[in-house]
Amino acid sequence: MKKSEKTDKMTLVMELLRDFKNISKSDISLVGGKGASLGEMIGAEIPVPPGFVILVSAFEKFLEETDLNVEIDAALDSVNRKEMHTVEAASEKIKALILEAEMPKDIAKEIQKFFKNLDSKYVAVRSSATAEDSASAAWAGQLESYLNTTEENLLENVKKCWASLFTPRAIFYRFEKDLHKQKISVAVVVQTMVESERSGIAFSVHPITQDRNQLIIEAGLGLGEAIVSGQITPDSYVVEKQPRRIIDKNVQTQTKGLYRAEKGGNEWHDIPKEQGEKQVLSDKEILELSRIILQIETHYGFPCDIEWAFEKEKFFIIQSRPITTLSQVKDSPQQYINQISRDMSLTAIYYPFLVQTGLIKSPFGFKCKNIFYFSSRSFIKGYKTTEDDKQMREQIVKFVEKGKLTNILKTFETIIRQRIKKTETFVKTDLDKKSRQWVIDQFKKFHKFYLRYWSYHLFAFNLAKTIENTPYQRLLKENERLINEVRQHNPFLFFDEEYLPHLFSYLVKTFSVEKRLLYFLTPNEIITLMETENDIDWQEIRKRLKYYLLCKILDKEIIYSATKALDEYNKIVPQPSKQDISREIKGDIAYKGKVTGKVKVVLLKKDLQNIPKNSILVAPQTTPEFTPKLKNVAAIVTDEGGILCHAAIISRELKKPCIIGTKIATQVLKDGDFIEVNADEGVVKILK
Numbered sequence: 001m002k003k004s005e006k007t008d009k010m011t012l013v014m015e016l017l018r019d020f021k022n023i024s025k026s027d028i029s030l031v032g033g034k035g036a037s038l039g040e041m042i043g044a045e046i047p048v049p050p051g052f053v054i055l056v057s058a059f060e061k062f063l064e065e066t067d068l069n070v071e072i073d074a075a076l077d078s079v080n081r082k083e084m085h086t087v088e089a090a091s092e093k094i095k096a097l098i099l100e101a102e103m104p105k106d107i108a109k110e111i112q113k114f115f116k117n118l119d120s121k122y123v124a125v126r127s128s129a130t131a132e133d134s135a136s137a138a139w140a141g142q143l144e145s146y147l148n149t150t151e152e153n154l155l156e157n158v159k160k161c162w163a164s165l166f167t168p169r170a171i172f173y174r175f176e177k178d179l180h181k182q183k184i185s186v187a188v189v190v191q192t193m194v195e196s197e198r199s200g201i202a203f204s205v206h207p208i209t210q211d212r213n214q215l216i217i218e219a220g221l222g223l224g225e226a227i228v229s230g231q232i233t234p235d236s237y238v239v240e241k242q243p244r245r246i247i248d249k250n251v252q253t254q255t256k257g258l259y260r261a262e263k264g265g266n267e268w269h270d271i272p273k274e275q276g277e278k279q280v281l282s283d284k285e286i287l288e289l290s291r292i293i294l295q296i297e298t299h300y301g302f303p304c305d306i307e308w309a310f311e312k313e314k315f316f317i318i319q320s321r322p323i324t325t326l327s328q329v330k331d332s333p334q335q336y337i338n339q340i341s342r343d344m345s346l347t348a349i350y351y352p353f354l355v356q357t358g359l360i361k362s363p364f365g366f367k368c369k370n371i372f373y374f375s376s377r378s379f380i381k382g383y384k385t386t387e388d389d390k391q392m393r394e395q396i397v398k399f400v401e402k403g404k405l406t407n408i409l410k411t412f413e414t415i416i417r418q419r420i421k422k423t424e425t426f427v428k429t430d431l432d433k434k435s436r437q438w439v440i441d442q443f444k445k446f447h448k449f450y451l452r453y454w455s456y457h458l459f460a461f462n463l464a465k466t467i468e469n470t471p472y473q474r475l476l477k478e479n480e481r482l483i484n485e486v487r488q489h490n491p492f493l494f495f496d497e498e499y500l501p502h503l504f505s506y507l508v509k510t511f512s513v514e515k516r517l518l519y520f521l522t523p524n525e526i527i528t529l530m531e532t533e534n535d536i537d538w539q540e541i542r543k544r545l546k547y548y549l550l551c552k553i554l555d556k557e558i559i560y561s562a563t564k565a566l567d568e569y570n571k572i573v574p575q576p577s578k579q580d581i582s583r584e585i586k587g588d589i590a591y592k593g594k595v596t597g598k599v600k601v602v603l604l605k606k607d608l609q610n611i612p613k614n615s616i617l618v619a620p621q622t623t624p625e626f627t628p629k630l631k632n633v634a635a636i637v638t639d640e641g642g643i644l645c646h647a648a649i650i651s652r653e654l655k656k657p658c659i660i661g662t663k664i665a666t667q668v669l670k671d672g673d674f675i676e677v678n679a680d681e682g683v684v685k686i687l688k
Helices: 002-010 025-043 057-064 069-079 084-100 104-120 154-166 170-174 283-300 387-400 408-427 435-465 472-487 500-513 524-534 538-543 562-572 605-609 624-630 646-653
Strands: 017-019 051-054 123-129 147-149 187-191 198-203 215-222 236-242 245-250 256-260 266-270 304-309 314-322 369-377 379-385 547-553 556-561 585-588 588-591 596-602 617-618 635-638 657-659 674-677 685-687
Touching: 017 025, 017 104, 017 187, 017 524, 017 588, 017 605, 025 051, 025 057, 025 283, 025 314, 057 069, 057 104, 069 084, 084 154, 084 170, 104 154, 104 236, 104 387, 123 154, 123 657, 147 154, 154 187, 215 283, 236 283, 245 524, 283 304, 283 314, 283 547, 304 596, 408 435, 408 500, 435 500, 435 524, 500 524, 538 556, 556 562, 588 646, 617 624, 617 674, 624 646, 635 646, 646 657
Parallel strands: 596 617, 617 635, 635 657
Antiparallel strands: 017 051, 051 187, 123 147, 123 187, 198 215, 198 304, 215 236, 236 245, 256 266, 304 314, 369 379, 369 547, 547 556, 585 685, 588 657, 596 674, 674 685
């Protein structure tokens, strides 16, 4: 290349350095994995010490202006990873070339300018490779870092980071991971140095047990490099995510720690026995750090390996990368499903708080392994896997054959009437005069009732599908009668009209939180709130107001919010394509009859205010709030529901033709469409 051509090319490189604040995960090709992660976390309002990145373009400019490219490529071509001496020889040659070359003046000038803007005497200088820290490969430990760097040795340490791309272990690693054919470059992170009083590492998923509901924190006195290098044995704390609580602590005696030396660099200090024997982090600090760890995991959407430090009563996150040592387990809902059953009966449930998140255990002992709930604004859809549905029906048949149905409804009636009395007692109680533990215990009992209620409700629903047109239909009708009787006592059936406002008013007063957000907490999160004094990410909870997806998978609870929820839901339940949509929509018959009329689609509560007389109501499902409006409609069509859902029950009461479980009615039909509801055959026809 001619000198003039090289000069022209270099003029195109406009940017050599970039502040963390202007970096996101999409900039990995410019700033490397480490730099992209730090910028991404700052954007997510995670506490990260300020800094900047010397971009890949600066390194490449350095190589071009010093004419090192050809020599480095030639040295790498000579490597045979099976012969270690070739790796070492190439490394020595390349490192010497880089360290002996003079850094271009414009790069040096920019680095010094950004350094002064940090207004920090000490910085950490870390290598950040463009191919690093993926879910299958981690360069952690392969490249170099230089802590407590000062202005005097800043430029030299930057060159050392560039050179560390070619250490023997880094060269061997790129060949071992089959990365030698890829273009790999390196950026350099320069970050304000936290003078760590305490520090360590954390994994958002326990790397040994691989339990997705556990995280582990390791903590030591001084700088975290002592832990990373394995030179001290740290404390370890295991924290359960839901409900948030410390379940194991292993406190070690620390006799020495790594600290900043007066003239820069690091040095070992002896730690007094009294200090070294104490628990490094208090229980309150463990829970606070856990909150930050979960915030990071939630933001990224995958398990994270995190470096942290603590200085002047504040936690800082130094780095985060994917955990690369976990086995490939299924942690996304759609991976558990080949086909799903949409037959769950969901009456008047709008919030994660009220959704059944524990084990659904029927009276005959069967437990559903996988259950999914998706909410879009004011309605919710419930699903269980086809495998669970099949096993449940098989168990019901066996239960019927053994003649053990006699006391089912009596038991159901007993537990509901008991709950009504307990709810009335709770509402009359002055909670401010009770201990917080008493309120927690009462809430746990309330949720336990939900488990029992759902057991019987789901049992009756599956019984209806399994043994239709048998003498046991009498039991189902009795079940329906009981539900209607309870609705007259409390129209919401789930007792939230009285119980929840009373409980939530107490929580609002005690924890100064926004009342409506409480409904979007899961029961485990409610317990976490009460036990850990507001240890909840309210910004994340607010996202659930639009969409959330709550999954109970193999006894583990997963919840997604906002667009992530919608994306995951669409993977679980593919939406109908144009080919699926014809002039006819089929569903299940809830009450027979045939009518024609204009469509009124109701998706939100506000849509209930304007339902024309004799229109055909089309909704995801109906709830008790719909009841006053249903008297004037000609027919009812829903996406969801089963024989005991609200739409089915109310249509039989009002003698209105009703088709339920169409799955796509609200997506196909729109206000004003003229349709025929033929509930004798379970078909909706679009006339015009």
